[in-house]
Amino acid sequence: LDQTFKVTSQEATKLSLAFSRPPLTSAEDCQKLSEDVQNAILAVATVYYWLPKGQGTTLRKMVRDATTEVVEGMIQLTETILSAPLESLTQEQLISTGGVWEACDQVSNLPRDNQAAVASALAACLGVVKDALEEMEHALAEGQDPYSDIMEDEELGFRGNKDTYWSEADRKLLSSCMGLMKASKACLKKxxxxxxAYGKADAPEQIAQLDDLADIANEISP
Structure with a gap:
Protein backbone atom coordinates (compact mmCIF):
# COMPACT_ATOMS: atom_id res chain seq x y z
CA LEU A 1 0.00 0.00 0.00
CA ASP A 2 2.61 2.55 1.09
CA GLN A 3 4.92 1.65 -1.80
CA THR A 4 2.17 2.19 -4.37
CA PHE A 5 1.52 5.73 -3.17
CA LYS A 6 5.24 6.42 -2.82
CA VAL A 7 5.67 5.64 -6.52
CA THR A 8 2.82 8.03 -7.35
CA SER A 9 4.52 10.77 -5.33
CA GLN A 10 7.74 10.18 -7.25
CA GLU A 11 5.92 10.34 -10.58
CA ALA A 12 4.40 13.69 -9.57
CA THR A 13 7.90 14.99 -8.87
CA LYS A 14 9.21 13.77 -12.23
CA LEU A 15 6.26 15.30 -14.06
CA SER A 16 6.65 18.64 -12.33
CA LEU A 17 10.40 18.84 -12.90
CA ALA A 18 10.05 17.89 -16.57
CA PHE A 19 7.95 21.02 -17.16
CA SER A 20 9.69 23.39 -14.77
CA ARG A 21 12.02 25.09 -17.27
CA PRO A 22 12.93 25.18 -20.97
CA PRO A 23 13.62 23.43 -23.26
CA LEU A 24 10.42 21.54 -23.99
CA THR A 25 10.41 17.85 -23.18
CA SER A 26 10.60 15.68 -26.29
CA ALA A 27 7.52 13.91 -27.59
CA GLU A 28 9.02 10.54 -26.67
CA ASP A 29 9.75 11.66 -23.11
CA CYS A 30 6.26 13.14 -22.79
CA GLN A 31 4.78 9.84 -23.87
CA LYS A 32 6.88 7.98 -21.31
CA LEU A 33 5.95 10.43 -18.55
CA SER A 34 2.26 10.12 -19.40
CA GLU A 35 2.40 6.34 -19.32
CA ASP A 36 4.23 6.30 -15.99
CA VAL A 37 1.73 8.70 -14.42
CA GLN A 38 -1.18 6.70 -15.81
CA ASN A 39 0.24 3.43 -14.47
CA ALA A 40 0.83 4.98 -11.06
CA ILE A 41 -2.75 6.27 -10.86
CA LEU A 42 -4.15 2.93 -12.00
CA ALA A 43 -2.11 1.20 -9.29
CA VAL A 44 -3.51 3.62 -6.69
CA ALA A 45 -7.08 2.97 -7.83
CA THR A 46 -6.45 -0.78 -7.80
CA VAL A 47 -5.46 -0.62 -4.13
CA TYR A 48 -8.97 0.53 -3.28
CA TYR A 49 -10.82 -1.82 -5.61
CA TRP A 50 -8.84 -4.81 -4.38
CA LEU A 51 -9.69 -4.08 -0.75
CA PRO A 52 -12.37 -6.67 0.13
CA LYS A 53 -15.74 -5.27 1.17
CA GLY A 54 -15.67 -7.69 4.06
CA GLN A 55 -12.87 -5.64 5.63
CA GLY A 56 -15.42 -3.03 6.63
CA THR A 57 -17.27 -0.09 5.14
CA THR A 58 -15.55 2.47 7.34
CA LEU A 59 -12.09 1.28 6.38
CA ARG A 60 -13.00 1.21 2.69
CA LYS A 61 -14.35 4.78 2.86
CA MET A 62 -11.10 6.03 4.34
CA VAL A 63 -9.02 4.25 1.69
CA ARG A 64 -11.38 5.54 -1.01
CA ASP A 65 -11.10 9.13 0.25
CA ALA A 66 -7.30 8.87 0.37
CA THR A 67 -7.22 7.44 -3.15
CA THR A 68 -9.54 10.14 -4.47
CA GLU A 69 -7.41 12.88 -2.93
CA VAL A 70 -4.29 11.55 -4.67
CA VAL A 71 -6.03 11.22 -8.04
CA GLU A 72 -7.57 14.70 -7.81
CA GLY A 73 -4.19 16.10 -6.79
CA MET A 74 -2.54 14.61 -9.85
CA ILE A 75 -5.30 16.00 -12.07
CA GLN A 76 -4.80 19.46 -10.59
CA LEU A 77 -1.03 19.22 -11.11
CA THR A 78 -1.51 18.23 -14.75
CA GLU A 79 -3.96 21.08 -15.37
CA THR A 80 -1.58 23.54 -13.72
CA ILE A 81 1.28 22.43 -15.96
CA LEU A 82 -0.88 22.70 -19.08
CA SER A 83 -2.00 26.23 -18.23
CA ALA A 84 1.36 27.61 -17.10
CA PRO A 85 4.01 29.07 -19.42
CA LEU A 86 7.18 27.01 -19.69
CA GLU A 87 9.52 29.57 -18.16
CA SER A 88 10.06 28.54 -14.57
CA LEU A 89 8.52 26.52 -11.77
CA THR A 90 5.43 28.56 -10.86
CA GLN A 91 4.02 28.92 -7.36
CA GLU A 92 0.84 27.14 -8.46
CA GLN A 93 2.87 24.22 -9.77
CA LEU A 94 4.83 23.98 -6.53
CA ILE A 95 1.61 24.00 -4.51
CA SER A 96 0.02 21.34 -6.72
CA THR A 97 3.09 19.12 -6.51
CA GLY A 98 3.20 19.51 -2.75
CA GLY A 99 -0.49 18.63 -2.61
CA VAL A 100 0.19 15.28 -4.28
CA TRP A 101 3.11 14.62 -1.92
CA GLU A 102 0.97 15.39 1.11
CA ALA A 103 -1.91 13.22 -0.11
CA CYS A 104 0.46 10.31 -0.70
CA ASP A 105 2.17 10.76 2.67
CA GLN A 106 -1.18 10.66 4.47
CA VAL A 107 -1.66 7.07 3.34
CA SER A 108 0.90 5.88 5.88
CA ASN A 109 -1.47 7.14 8.60
CA LEU A 110 -4.46 5.15 7.35
CA PRO A 111 -5.93 2.57 9.76
CA ARG A 112 -4.93 -1.02 9.05
CA ASP A 113 -8.25 -2.62 10.03
CA ASN A 114 -11.87 -1.65 10.63
CA GLN A 115 -11.46 -1.41 14.39
CA ALA A 116 -8.82 1.30 13.99
CA ALA A 117 -10.86 2.96 11.23
CA VAL A 118 -13.98 3.18 13.40
CA ALA A 119 -11.95 4.46 16.35
CA SER A 120 -10.57 7.19 14.09
CA ALA A 121 -14.06 8.07 12.83
CA LEU A 122 -15.42 8.25 16.38
CA ALA A 123 -12.52 10.46 17.46
CA ALA A 124 -13.27 12.81 14.55
CA CYS A 125 -16.94 13.02 15.55
CA LEU A 126 -15.94 13.68 19.14
CA GLY A 127 -13.70 16.51 17.99
CA VAL A 128 -16.58 18.11 16.08
CA VAL A 129 -18.86 17.89 19.11
CA LYS A 130 -16.20 19.38 21.40
CA ASP A 131 -15.63 22.30 19.03
CA ALA A 132 -19.35 22.97 18.67
CA LEU A 133 -19.87 22.87 22.43
CA GLU A 134 -16.98 25.25 23.07
CA GLU A 135 -18.32 27.71 20.49
CA MET A 136 -21.79 27.62 22.03
CA GLU A 137 -20.44 28.13 25.55
CA HIS A 138 -18.22 30.99 24.41
CA ALA A 139 -21.00 32.70 22.47
CA LEU A 140 -23.39 32.49 25.40
CA ALA A 141 -20.82 33.64 27.96
CA GLU A 142 -19.62 36.57 25.86
CA GLY A 143 -23.10 37.62 24.81
CA GLN A 144 -22.06 37.65 21.17
CA ASP A 145 -24.33 38.77 18.37
CA PRO A 146 -26.14 35.51 17.47
CA TYR A 147 -26.63 36.55 13.84
CA SER A 148 -23.20 38.01 13.10
CA ASP A 149 -22.56 35.42 10.38
CA ILE A 150 -25.76 36.21 8.44
CA MET A 151 -25.20 38.14 5.22
CA GLU A 152 -27.05 41.34 4.42
CA ASP A 153 -30.49 40.80 2.93
CA GLU A 154 -30.98 42.59 -0.40
CA GLU A 155 -34.63 43.42 0.27
CA LEU A 156 -34.77 43.82 4.04
CA GLY A 157 -31.43 45.51 4.49
CA PHE A 158 -28.71 44.52 6.91
CA ARG A 159 -29.71 41.01 8.10
CA GLY A 160 -33.38 41.92 7.93
CA ASN A 161 -34.95 42.40 11.34
CA LYS A 162 -32.69 40.02 13.27
CA ASP A 163 -31.88 41.05 16.83
CA THR A 164 -28.25 41.56 17.77
CA TYR A 165 -28.57 39.95 21.20
CA TRP A 166 -29.66 36.66 22.77
CA SER A 167 -33.32 36.79 23.76
CA GLU A 168 -34.58 34.79 26.72
CA ALA A 169 -36.09 32.26 24.33
CA ASP A 170 -32.74 32.01 22.52
CA ARG A 171 -30.94 31.30 25.78
CA LYS A 172 -33.39 28.60 26.81
CA LEU A 173 -33.11 26.91 23.43
CA LEU A 174 -29.32 27.17 23.48
CA SER A 175 -29.18 25.67 26.97
CA SER A 176 -31.20 22.69 25.79
CA CYS A 177 -28.94 22.28 22.76
CA MET A 178 -25.87 22.44 24.95
CA GLY A 179 -27.35 19.73 27.14
CA LEU A 180 -27.73 17.49 24.09
CA MET A 181 -24.18 18.27 22.97
CA LYS A 182 -22.78 17.42 26.40
CA ALA A 183 -24.67 14.13 26.39
CA SER A 184 -23.35 13.39 22.89
CA LYS A 185 -19.82 14.19 24.01
CA ALA A 186 -20.03 11.89 27.03
CA CYS A 187 -21.57 9.08 24.97
CA LEU A 188 -18.96 9.35 22.24
CA LYS A 189 -16.13 9.27 24.78
CA LYS A 190 -17.49 6.08 26.31
CA ALA A 197 -10.29 -1.41 24.51
CA TYR A 198 -12.56 -4.19 23.30
CA GLY A 199 -13.25 -3.68 19.60
CA LYS A 200 -12.23 -6.47 17.25
CA ALA A 201 -12.33 -6.89 13.49
CA ASP A 202 -11.72 -10.62 13.27
CA ALA A 203 -15.21 -11.77 12.24
CA PRO A 204 -17.85 -10.38 9.84
CA GLU A 205 -20.26 -9.78 12.72
CA GLN A 206 -17.70 -7.73 14.62
CA ILE A 207 -16.83 -5.69 11.53
CA ALA A 208 -20.52 -4.99 10.84
CA GLN A 209 -21.12 -3.87 14.43
CA LEU A 210 -18.21 -1.47 14.22
CA ASP A 211 -19.55 -0.01 10.98
CA ASP A 212 -22.95 0.49 12.61
CA LEU A 213 -21.31 2.47 15.41
CA ALA A 214 -19.53 4.70 12.90
CA ASP A 215 -22.76 5.30 10.95
CA ILE A 216 -24.65 6.27 14.10
CA ALA A 217 -21.88 8.61 15.23
CA ASN A 218 -21.80 10.32 11.82
CA GLU A 219 -25.47 11.25 12.22
CA ILE A 220 -24.50 13.61 15.05
CA SER A 221 -22.95 15.98 12.51
CA PRO A 222 -24.29 15.09 9.03
Missing amino acids: VLGAVK
Missing part, protein backbone atom coordinates in the same frame (compact mmCIF):
# COMPACT_ATOMS: atom_id res chain seq x y z
CA VAL A 191 -18.08 4.40 22.96
CA LEU A 192 -14.62 5.41 21.72
CA GLY A 193 -13.03 4.02 24.86
CA ALA A 194 -14.93 0.75 24.46
CA VAL A 195 -13.96 0.40 20.79
CA LYS A 196 -10.30 1.01 21.58
